[in-house]
Amino acid sequence: MKYLGCIAGVFAATMATAETPELIVYTYDSFVSDWGPGPAVEKAFEAECACDLKFVGAGDGAALLARIKLEGARTDADVVLGLDTNLTAGAMETGLFAPHSVSAEYSLPIEWNDENFVPYDWGYFAFVHKNGLDAPDSLKALGESDLKIVIQDPRSSTPGLGLLMWVKAAYGDESSAIWESLSDNIVTVTKGWSEAYGLFLEGEADMVLSYTTSPAYHLIAEEDAGYAAAAFEEGHYLQIEVAGKLASSDQPELADRFLAFIVGEGFQTIIPTTNWMYPAVTPADGLPKGFETLVLPEKSLLVPAADAVAVRDAALAEWLIALSK
Structure with a gap:
């Protein structure tokens, strides 16, 4: 039984x-x-x-x-x-x-x-850094600096793709020159956001591609007010x-x-x-x-969804050429 x-x-x-x-x-x-x-x-x-x-x-x-x-x-x-x-x-x-x-x-x-x-x-994409850094005020100024950055691959990561669209939306025909300038700053390109942010926290770079909201994590979860997102004058991509x-x-x-x-x-x-x-x-x-306490961009950038595929393809080609040099 x-x-x-x-x-x-x-x-x-x-x-x-x-x-x-x-x-x-x-x-x-x-x-x-x-x-x-x-x-x-x-x-x-x-x-x-x-x-x-x-x-x-x-x-x-x-x-x-x-x-x-x-x-x-x-x-x-x-x-x-x-x-x-x-x-x-x-x-x-x-x-x-x-x-x-x-x-x-x-x-x-x-x-x-x-x-x-x-x-x-x-949210808005942004480059996050520790307080005390003399942060640039634009993508162009970032490329002209000696700062080390970590970004994500646009073929696998939405932040990485967002950066492509950000550069293209802000600089148009000048975007190739912006990428050529930024290529010297890039320490590495990671597959995803988690890997990139981890490298930044380990001290492998001065700034990391993330979001204007990322400092809220450190402030609220860690009670650490030591992080900020750089405000860029050309605007931030949404x-x-x-x-x-x-x-x-x-x-x-x-x-x-x-x-x-x-x-x-x-x-x-x-x-x-x-x-x-x-x-x-x-x-x-x-x-x-x-x-x-977070940075609120004065200018919001966004490529319409219907145009995104064509813009992405052109921007990706520019990115690959710039990083291969």
């Missing part, structure tokens, strides 16, 4: 597991890290969805699109979280993404009306990170529910002090103390 009871228990547990829907979300590695938003988001969503939310780290942001292209309609992913407006047009060209029905009162710097992608946070549903998802209703969840309080309150970005929808209690 005990043996039969054991079998019945295993059978019941197996049935319960089989009946629990699973939602697979591809995202970037730092999102699913112990210190990233992933663990808290998973707990919050599972508390209301009666499902199993499974995050899968797929490198850095730009690597997500490459993986989805490779897997195609055979992908296990239901949702991709971590693309940005530099990648959304390319993502739509794949024919793999489906429209959403999410609406929200966004607190983004621009109007949002994309029917396929839902924004969940935003990043809006988004999530999208795969048309091939076998959990389309659950995917829709997750997309709606990410613009709600349960998700948005997690973002500022885990992903260290501005939330796409400002929480009812506002931003955490410390965010008011």
